[in-house]
Amino acid sequence: MIKKIDNNWKFIGNYKKTYLKTIPTDAIDVMLPHNVKDLPHAYFSEKEYQFVSTYFKTIKIDEATKDNKYFLKFDGVMLKAHVYFNNHDYGEFISGYLPFSVDVTKDIKKGENKLIVVVDSREDKLIPPFGFVVDYLTFGGIYRDVFLETKPNNYIEDIYVHGSMDGNITISPTLSTNSKEESLSYELYFNDKLVKKFKENKIKINNPKLWDTNTPNLYTLKTTLTIDGKSDVVTRKFGFRDAIFKEDGFYLNNKKIKLIGLNRHQAYPYVGYAMPKNAQEDDANILKNEIGVNAVRCSHYPPSDYFLNKCDEIGLLVIDEVPGWQHIGKEDEWRNNFYDFIKRMVLKDRKFTSIILYGIRIDESPDDHELYSKANQIAHEFDEFRQTTGVRNFKHSECLEDVYAFNDFSGDRLSHGLDNPKTVHKDHKPYLVTEFMGHMKPTKNYDTEEYRITTALRFAKIIDDTYRYPNISGSFGWCAFDYNTHKDFGSGDHICHHGVYDMYRNAKLTSAIYKSQNESKPYLEVLGNKNIGDYCAAVGGKIYVATNLDYLDFYINDELVNRFYPDKNDYAYMPHPLIMVDDLLGNRMKEKFSKKDTKRINEVFNYIAFNGYGNLPLKCVLKVGLVLLHTHKKVQDFFDLYTKYMQNWGNESSGYTFKGYKNGKLAITKSLSPSTSFHLTYELVNPTVELEDSYDVARISIKYLDQNDSIMNYAFMPLELETNKNLEIIGPHLISLIGGQISFYVKCLKVGDGIIKIKSEKEIKTLKIHIK
Numbered sequence: 001m002i003k004k005i006d007n008n009w010k011f012i013g014n015y016k017k018t019y020l021k022t023i024p025t026d027a028i029d030v031m032l033p034h035n036v037k038d039l040p041h042a043y044f045s046e047k048e049y050q051f052v053s054t055y056f057k058t059i060k061i062d063e064a065t066k067d068n069k070y071f072l073k074f075d076g077v078m079l080k081a082h083v084y085f086n087n088h089d090y091g092e093f094i095s096g097y098l099p100f101s102v103d104v105t106k107d108i109k110k111g112e113n114k115l116i117v118v119v120d121s122r123e124d125k126l127i128p129p130f131g132f133v134v135d136y137l138t139f140g141g142i143y144r145d146v147f148l149e150t151k152p153n154n155y156i157e158d159i160y161v162h163g164s165m166d167g168n169i170t171i172s173p174t175l176s177t178n179s180k181e182e183s184l185s186y187e188l189y190f191n192d193k194l195v196k197k198f199k200e201n202k203i204k205i206n207n208p209k210l211w212d213t214n215t216p217n218l219y220t221l222k223t224t225l226t227i228d229g230k231s232d233v234v235t236r237k238f239g240f241r242d243a244i245f246k247e248d249g250f251y252l253n254n255k256k257i258k259l260i261g262l263n264r265h266q267a268y269p270y271v272g273y274a275m276p277k278n279a280q281e282d283d284a285n286i287l288k289n290e291i292g293v294n295a296v297r298c299s300h301y302p303p304s305d306y307f308l309n310k311c312d313e314i315g316l317l318v319i320d321e322v323p324g325w326q327h328i329g330k331e332d333e334w335r336n337n338f339y340d341f342i343k344r345m346v347l348k349d350r351k352f353t354s355i356i357l358y359g360i361r362i363d364e365s366p367d368d369h370e371l372y373s374k375a376n377q378i379a380h381e382f383d384e385f386r387q388t389t390g391v392r393n394f395k396h397s398e399c400l401e402d403v404y405a406f407n408d409f410s411g412d413r414l415s416h417g418l419d420n421p422k423t424v425h426k427d428h429k430p431y432l433v434t435e436f437m438g439h440m441k442p443t444k445n446y447d448t449e450e451y452r453i454t455t456a457l458r459f460a461k462i463i464d465d466t467y468r469y470p471n472i473s474g475s476f477g478w479c480a481f482d483y484n485t486h487k488d489f490g491s492g493d494h495i496c497h498h499g500v501y502d503m504y505r506n507a508k509l510t511s512a513i514y515k516s517q518n519e520s521k522p523y524l525e526v527l528g529n530k531n532i533g534d535y536c537a538a539v540g541g542k543i544y545v546a547t548n549l550d551y552l553d554f555y556i557n558d559e560l561v562n563r564f565y566p567d568k569n570d571y572a573y574m575p576h577p578l579i580m581v582d583d584l585l586g587n588r589m590k591e592k593f594s595k596k597d598t599k600r601i602n603e604v605f606n607y608i609a610f611n612g613y614g615n616l617p618l619k620c621v622l623k624v625g626l627v628l629l630h631t632h633k634k635v636q637d638f639f640d641l642y643t644k645y646m647q648n649w650g651n652e653s654s655g656y657t658f659k660g661y662k663n664g665k666l667a668i669t670k671s672l673s674p675s676t677s678f679h680l681t682y683e684l685v686n687p688t689v690e691l692e693d694s695y696d697v698a699r700i701s702i703k704y705l706d707q708n709d710s711i712m713n714y715a716f717m718p719l720e721l722e723t724n725k726n727l728e729i730i731g732p733h734l735i736s737l738i739g740g741q742i743s744f745y746v747k748c749l750k751v752g753d754g755i756i757k758i759k760s761e762k763e764i765k766t767l768k769i770h771i772k
Helices: 277-291 305-314 332-349 369-382 448-467 511-515 595-610 616-633 635-645
Strands: 001-006 007-012 028-030 052-061 067-074 080-085 090-096 101-102 111-120 146-152 156-163 168-173 184-190 194-200 201-206 219-227 229-239 243-246 251-252 255-257 259-264 296-297 317-321 355-359 388-391 403-407 431-435 472-477 525-526 543-547 551-556 559-564 577-579 656-662 665-672 678-684 696-706 718-722 727-730 734-736 741-748 752-759 764-771
Touching: 028 080, 028 317, 052 448, 067 080, 080 101, 090 101, 111 752, 146 229, 156 219, 156 229, 168 219, 251 472, 259 431, 277 305, 277 511, 277 696, 296 388, 305 317, 332 355, 369 388, 388 431, 448 472, 448 511, 448 543, 511 543, 525 656, 543 551, 543 656, 551 577, 551 616, 559 577, 595 635, 595 665, 595 764, 616 635, 678 764, 696 752, 718 727, 718 741, 727 752, 734 741, 741 752, 741 764
Parallel strands: 259 296, 259 472, 296 317, 317 355, 355 388, 388 403, 403 431, 431 472
Antiparallel strands: 001 146, 007 028, 007 052, 052 111, 067 101, 067 146, 080 090, 080 111, 156 168, 168 201, 184 194, 184 219, 219 229, 243 251, 251 255, 525 543, 543 577, 551 559, 551 656, 656 665, 678 696, 696 741, 718 734, 718 752, 727 741, 752 764
């Protein structure tokens, strides 16, 4: 039996030896997950959470018998935890991103049991990822769940089950006993229906329902250990699948697919790492079902089990990674901690079907033959079924792992996406791009439109190159969500604005590139609102549309301009190239000219519209001259004609309409026009929240839109938040839109209806969460 014990803790932000005898009167009531200090979303010091603090918990036990073993299981404490139980010192444990267990059998008793955890959240140079400055923050606290686990004296320590696509099941049990009288039995279920009972550790079933990204079928293995009439039962969910990287690409169940993914940091505004189940699952859902990627890299540490379990459920492929960033310690203690982290990562996460690769090299570190030879060996020792990789940021590195991974930041211009893999390494090994962009073009939702579009186009070029080279297994953009970082990185505000979503889980324009490659539903997004004041000299340039549709019809002021198709010249390889609208005149001109002169006018007008009057090339000047010669017009007549059809400056602004078609049928209509009316939209991401031993969270997303449902990227409207006693706002009660959007989280504390009031200058909106 395992019981979550996240509720009814006490906390104080320091430590004194006297606390081991008496809880200080100024200790506050807290629930787990918990961060040692709430922080602003920007502009603070990372030193603010780096201190020693103390947690207190009274655990009530109805019965404690000698027939049972009792364990305290901590899923994540940043960084070190010194555990005291019933006045006995159990020593210090290194946790960070990995769980640890404490056997408290000898001291547990019926009634009240006193647990004290002294948490050291300071950076330690002998523990990865530390040793030098790290480009992310490691927020302090008991930030994941704590459990009390009750086991019989002879128990199952762990069960690892692997299912291959041909129906072979391999089970690796780890038991607390070596008794010859032990009895292990297995039951295999699918959709709660018994498939097979057996006792062998290796069997084969016929025609298993496979796990993949579209149909993530999961089976349940129930394992029972029976000794002397007492049983211990452990269940594991798993899928039948084969996932392998080959020299020519990645294969899932013998089908070659491109990994189109993003990197993810697990940090959130205000509370850092301390987020419960719903937030972890929400991130997985955003990645797979909203952004539309098929893979995620857990940079640069193992994530929450809730996140990985959701990846299993929805079919999101995962690259797991050992804690670290750039620095390799030379000290024996640092290196032994690194080896220990690899072992613990594999043992923690090998049960998840979605994991296809272990990152066992410190991200962007130099070569170290001794360190990485042993690291690779450890990973394969504890999981023989998965491959390993190591991420580097320089070419021709020694590759001791199964897959050569490279952070390719060469895409610093629109004409180039990724380097040819042949220029990166000469090993006959699979190749994977694990990071791109990010710090090459940090982007905020309130940056100028021209800047945001350029970022999106760079992502498009890189994804196109991912498909261009058949032996690139895939690419992972840096990154999914903005994140807090040390003072030495980011934008001076302690934020790296590298995400395709912001820290509040709101979309940036770049995410449209990913969404347009998804086949699940029709999608069309115009890159930008095309307001001329957002561009130098009011020259807006060509219009780009991210879409998975077949073609679109483009209208100006309800007049059809032309039909446009995917741009297979600039984006020849990606499944759904951008559509480029490079004609704003089309057939709209009513004046009659010869066919050749009409073509000349069209070419010159569009050149000026997309490039401006300055430095008009000679060929355009000659074309204008020919038109004037043939029509006996004056130069002013030509410019008057341009103003009539093309120029918005000083005239009534144009309205654009895009009608996208799939299989000959109208699928989506999107309009752009000067914003004249505005409204707020509210999305309650978790309308129903189920509580266990502690709180969970719900996310509310707010957007400020115009009459065309376009986001008002320069809106910073203030909002006031209010809740009833069943909820608690995470962060301040007075917030503002950031680039026309904001999300906030609420803690759901008590069963019943949670009421949220959102007050703006326009209205008061009431939302209700059902908490059960």
